[in-house]
Amino acid sequence: MGVLEDKARARTFYKYLSTVYDRINPFIWNEEMRDEAIDWLGIDSDDRVLDVGCGTGFATEGLLRETEHVYSLDQSPHQLSKAYEKFGKRGPVQFHMGDAERLPFADDSFDIVWSSGSIEYWPNPVDALRECRRVAKPGGRVLIVGPDYPNNTVFQKVADAIMLFYDEAEADRMFEEAGFDSFEHYIQQASANSPRAITTIADVPE
Numbered sequence: 001m002g003v004l005e006d007k008a009r010a011r012t013f014y015k016y017l018s019t020v021y022d023r024i025n026p027f028i029w030n031e032e033m034r035d036e037a038i039d040w041l042g043i044d045s046d047d048r049v050l051d052v053g054c055g056t057g058f059a060t061e062g063l064l065r066e067t068e069h070v071y072s073l074d075q076s077p078h079q080l081s082k083a084y085e086k087f088g089k090r091g092p093v094q095f096h097m098g099d100a101e102r103l104p105f106a107d108d109s110f111d112i113v114w115s116s117g118s119i120e121y122w123p124n125p126v127d128a129l130r131e132c133r134r135v136a137k138p139g140g141r142v143l144i145v146g147p148d149y150p151n152n153t154v155f156q157k158v159a160d161a162i163m164l165f166y167d168e169a170e171a172d173r174m175f176e177e178a179g180f181d182s183f184e185h186y187i188q189q190a191s192a193n194s195p196r197a198i199t200t201i202a203d204v205p206e
């Protein structure tokens with residue numbers, strides 16, 4: 001398990017990273033990648049969407065262009081306070097402080113559950129994926145963006161020491177274990193030298 005796959009450590013990490021997150025983020029995960037992933041979902045204007053691990057609200061902002069019904073959750077008060085600066089604490093977004101592994105929502109609450117750049121910090125990703133499936137409506141979709149496993153063995157060692165990086169085979173295993181039987185993976189990259197993102201879109205079983 002990587003050093004940041006620990007909830008308390010990840011919270012401390014984001015206490016500091018939240019101050020510069022929006023300046024660093026575009027080198028790895030930019031608006032073009034986010035908007036392309038949002039387009040894959042074809043969100044309807046009356047869809048209810050949950051953004052798990054919303055951070056400073058980078059994906060929330062894109063999702064809000066598609067529907068007024070956006071709920072966003074994060075475990076870091078510092079990341080959330082940056083999101084409140086953008087949208088207001090009680091503005092168009094329903095914010096929640098909480099844990100991806102114990103989502104504070106009833107079963108079948110959302111048409112879409114989205115999570116970008118957060119799974120790599122979850123110590124029990126399969127449990128959290130099960131939670132995403134539980135709160136999504138049957139026939140809905142779950143989209144998860146995570147870091148693709150590097151090809152180079154030196155980078156693999158560094159990646160494994162920090163957090164969860166995974167390839168398509170590992171994504172297949174996690175999503176199947178979480179109860180999904182239909183999903184597809186997509187690879188995106190901000191530029192030729194930047195780390196790749198792996199995005200999985202899973203159908204929620206009826």
Ligand SMILES: C[S@@+](CC[C@H](N)C(=O)[O-])C[C@H]1O[C@@H](n2cnc3c(N)ncnc32)[C@H](O)[C@@H]1O
Pocket residue numbers: 007010011014025029052053054055056057058059073074075076079098099100101115116117118121122
């Ligand atoms: C790289 S940021 C991604 C932010 C945003 N989703 C985006 O697309 O830019 C990862 C976020 O996941 C949050 N996070 C990590 N572990 C979490 C957990 N167990 N439950 C909820 N949020 C978590 C962190 O606090 C952080 O804000």
